Amino acid sequence: MLEIPETRPLTLSDVTIRLAERTLLAVSATVMPGEVLTIMGPSGSGKSALLAFAGGFLDPAFDASGRLLIGKEDLTNVAANRRHAGILFQDPLLFPHLSVGGNILFAVPPSVRGRETRHALAERALAEVGLAGFFDRDPETLSGGQKARVALQRVLVSAPHFLLLDEPFSKLDTALRQQMRELVFSRARAAGLPAILVTHDSADAEAAGGAVIEIGGEAKP
Numbered sequence: 001m002l003e004i005p006e007t008r009p010l011t012l013s014d015v016t017i018r019l020a021e022r023t024l025l026a027v028s029a030t031v032m033p034g035e036v037l038t039i040m041g042p043s044g045s046g047k048s049a050l051l052a053f054a055g056g057f058l059d060p061a062f063d064a065s066g067r068l069l070i071g072k073e074d075l076t077n078v079a080a081n082r083r084h085a086g087i088l089f090q091d092p093l094l095f096p097h098l099s100v101g102g103n104i105l106f107a108v109p110p111s112v113r114g115r116e117t118r119h120a121l122a123e124r125a126l127a128e129v130g131l132a133g134f135f136d137r138d139p140e141t142l143s144g145g146q147k148a149r150v151a152l153q154r155v156l157v158s159a160p161h162f163l164l165l166d167e168p169f170s171k172l173d174t175a176l177r178q179q180m181r182e183l184v185f186s187r188a189r190a191a192g193l194p195a196i197l198v199t200h201d202s203a204d205a206e207a208a209g210g211a212v213i214e215i216g217g218e219a220k221p
């Protein structure tokens with residue numbers, strides 16, 4: 001198993017996001033380690049903006065207030081690259097100029113020392129998701145499901161403190177979608193990572209098993 005050191009709750013405290021004077025959303029929630037908070041709502045309601053706020057890369061066109069905490073640590077004004085957020089988008093966004101293994105190695109923290117140790121960690125990460133032997137492959141030669149698994153492992157080897165999932169299953173077909181949901185949520189649970197999931201699909205929310213916030217609506221237990 002990969003070493004994931006942090007297991008602290010993630011808190012959105014009175015987070016309000018506005019665009020051109022209009023309030024898009026206002027959210028307060030605490031996500032416990034291993035839990036998934038699902039955010040649903042119509043297109044344009046600000047779901048991706050909320051994840052961008054949490055990741056520290058909200059476009060300056062938006063006006064945000066409120067706080068983001070991991071445990072007691074206030075991340076609100078911490079730079080994106082120091083938040084230890086693990087982010088998955090719709091697209092796996094693998095680096096095309098690196099091999100599959102190179103994509104994983106890229107994310108292994110510098111604190112993991114030694115070429116062989118780093119290499120072994122990347123090999124193990126691939127094997128964990130059924131991709132043993134894929135290290136030297138060009139990412140372009142992988143299927144959509146294989147790319148999605150590489151993207152997940154690239155996030156997990158980076159030892160994130162929390163996960164931000166922006167419709168990560170929406171480009172997969174039904175069977176793969178089911179598999180990836182199980183994989184992502186079980187890995188998040190095993191690692192004790194709090195996660196925020198944005199989706200349009202209520203089956204994703206059901207599989208996530210945690211609280212659901214409908215933007216503009218009430219939180220459901």
Ligand SMILES: Nc1ncnc2c1ncn2[C@@H]1O[C@H](COP(=O)(O)OP(=O)(O)OP(=O)(O)O)[C@@H](O)[C@H]1O
Pocket residue numbers: 019024041042043044045046047048049050059061062
């Ligand atoms: N950089 C930007 N500058 C100005 N407006 C933006 C910018 N990015 C997004 N918007 C607008 O902000 C609103 C919220 O966008 P956001 O992408 O967060 O919505 P969403 O709920 O994630 O939508 P979808 O479900 O379609 O992905 C939308 O009206 C969008 O057009």
